[in-house]
Amino acid sequence: MFSQKIYFENNVIIFRVALFLIFLASIFGRSFLGLYIFDFRIGEFIVGFGFIYSLTIFIYRRYYRVEFSSFIVNSYFLLIMLFLLNIFFDNSQNFTTYIFQSSSYIWYISYLFLGYNFFKSFKINKKYFVFGYIGLFFVYFLNTIYFPNIIQNIFQQYSDKFQFNKASEISIFYICITFFSNRLNYERKYFDVFIITSSLILPIVIFKSRSAAIAVVLFFVFEVISLRKNLYTNSKRNIFIFFLFVILFSFTSHNLVDNIYTIDETEQAIAGVFTHKYVYSNTYDGKMPLFYIFEDRLFSADGNLNWRLQLWQDGLHSVVNENKTIFGFGYKNPVPIFNDLNYSTLDGNNKNAHNYFLNVLFTGGISALLLVIYFFYSILNTKKLNHYRYFLNYLFPLTFISLFDGSMENPYFGLMFYFMLSIFFVNKNNIMSKT
Secondary structure, eight states: OOHHHHHHHTOHHHHHHHHHHHHHHHHHTHHHHTBEETTEEHHHHHHHHHHHHHHHHHHTHHHHHHHSOHHHHHHHHHHHHHHHHHHHHOOOOOOSTHHHHHTHHHHTTHHHHHHHHHHHHSOBOHHHHHHHHHHHHHHHHHHHTOOOHHHHHHHHHHBSOOOOOOHHHHHHHHHHHHHHHHHHOOOHHHHHHHHHHHHHHHHHHHHHOHHHHHHHHHHHHHHHHHTGGGGSSOHHHHHHHHHHHHHHHHHHHHHHHHTTTOOOOSHHHHHHHHHHHHTSOOOBOTTSOSEEEETTEEEESBHHHHHHHHHHHHHHHHHHHTTOTTTOSOSSSOOGGGGSHHHHOTTSOOOOOSSHHHHHHHHHHHHHHHHHHHHHHHHHHOTTOSSHHHHHHHHHHHHHHHTSSSGGGSHHHHHHHHHHHGGGGSOGGGTBOOO
């Protein structure tokens, strides 16, 4: 039997600790990932472990080619080889940990293979979904009602930054817990919990991000449609759940709107408002159409979307004009457009194109982009994929979010996306415990 499977079965404690850390990352998001351990952040450990684990995938490549498909494994190997060649032929002498940050989208893929071994060896029982829903309630509470000062102080002291959960982080946590709970639990009570939880989480995502809002609302609608058999019985129960959904959704929405302008008048808060207003321009110009062309450039009346459109167009022009189409700008240094404060923001920390595929194009060129596209095509095309009829309702909303956000380069989002994606390759009878 495959030696890694034996290793996994003999280390249940390690797995539970890993799940607990993922649980904490799900609740506290970026703030938790920024905690320092031996001069490295937790998020950097996630990237580093993904890089190391990719080596074991190469060692056991025959096993993975059988369990997944040769097309999936080979496209991943080619992506890694392309990265190594890019580094080797890059004339820049700058060799820092930024290389792993800019190539993180490559190393997160290894968690697909790690998750596969995990779920084949370590069965999930229903209590994990209970903990997941409890975690979603904590996310709701911390982001809408009260975030304890003592926890804020811990992150401000020991993390590189403190911030509330991003819409993308909340969305993937919500989608992963509810989607797999709905697929692996058939009792009506889990459907009710899904509806009630959605009434609390959807308003937060809608409030925080338009693109994430579109994704999660479509996800919710498709989930209700796919689980509509629960609505064919017990009409009184359905009416009660419906009114409870409306009440909780309205309460959460009003609570968010009532607190929209409540900020602490600190230097950090004022700088945040300035950045939000003048760099990201979170406004909408009602005098202009949503999209319009001026001087051969595409603009939008939506401030956030317009910022992205300008970044993408300038980035594409830079790739073409500097002959970086095939292999991109590489991984050793940030893409040159981020030398512009309009795109790097006032603190100069943004180095992401806020579009997964364009981010791959800018760093690795069209060659890396084609390999990434082929990798996902191979997943969609393989016969090893289980629950295919539901797969797109997992893949589409998370991919859509990544078209407008740097989420695929986020350690938590990247880890969760691929780790949970592995479930589709594991037979359902091997996943769920009877207890």
